Amino acid sequence: MPGGFSPDDDLYAVLGVSESVTDKELKSAYRKLAQKWHPDTNRSDPEAEEQFKRINAAYDVLKDADKRREYDEFRRMVKSGAFRSGGPGGAHFTGQQVRYEDFSDLFGGGAFDDLLREFMSGAGQGGAGARSQRPRGPRRGGDVEATLHLSFRDAMSGVTTQVAVPGDYACDRCDGSGAEPGSDVRACPTCGGHGTVSETQGFFAFSRPCPDCGGVGMRIDKPCKQCHGGGTERRTRKVKVAIPAGVKDGARVRVKGRGEPGFGDAPAGDLYVRVHVAADPRFRRQGDDLRVSVKVPFETMALGGTVKAPTLDGDVTLKVARGTPAGRVMKVSGRGAPRSRGGGHGDLLVALDVDVPPDLPEDAAEALRHYADVVSRETA
């Protein structure tokens, strides 16, 4: 590598000075090091020449006020973590003699590209036929989320239904190539099929997505009429999903492999179905238990008897003990909601409410007055 720099090098450290070094101090530090490592005085040391080059290259940047300012800015951005590693289109960094070609590990890809694009303010507008940057090579399809509204009953019993899943799919007219069927797809002449172009601005040299092909590396002579060259189109497809019995409101049901299709040989993403369960007028869910309240005539509570309570499948008859207080909760084992894990059902909890007739027939009212008389005499 010219200059012998590694991406980790800090130009200040190479010269053994601090960031706040003055021009004079810099010059003196440089002179001392240059003397020390000069190849003529270190003939037996092969490392010396490399070191000498590094010193010169670093000094070349730092002695120039403009370059130094750019380098400081660059360094600040690196330290702030604005750059992420990995991916194509990485930036490298050049001075006259310094050339950081191997910065891709440090600065490649995503966040840095975005930053530079902003930095360049509009330098990289996509030209004709530009499409969203589709990565080359296999890539797993994206996960998608869909929403499903279920009635309480369907949630209890489980249901197999269809959900509408919007997503980007390969255009069926051009099979995703973006080219009108029968027309040619050539390597982009601007970038030679690389998808990126290099540009130097001041002290920075970096690659950015090719403005003519949008980073795809292909030139389409006749864009597909249906997708306008994009190769994908937004479609809503119906996906069959089996929702397990007992699904809870707000649950996310995963349907493997039914998300967006993968690129190349990569697998499709997953579909996540967000389930909304409507409230039921009678049953209220509490974990895997169901609560329901029933009205029981006063005389049944007082004298004992039976009362019918609803369950998910048909009524059950409950025995009410003599002298049952209002609000008592009776448990019917195993008649609650299907358990989302482990099988079986929760319990049904039946709250007994006293039924007060809004309009009592006169003879019943008379009997009740008589009852009241008796009770007050007894307790007097």
Ligand SMILES: [Zn+2]
């Ligand atoms: Zn191109």
Ligand SMILES: [Zn+2]
């Ligand atoms: Zn198409």
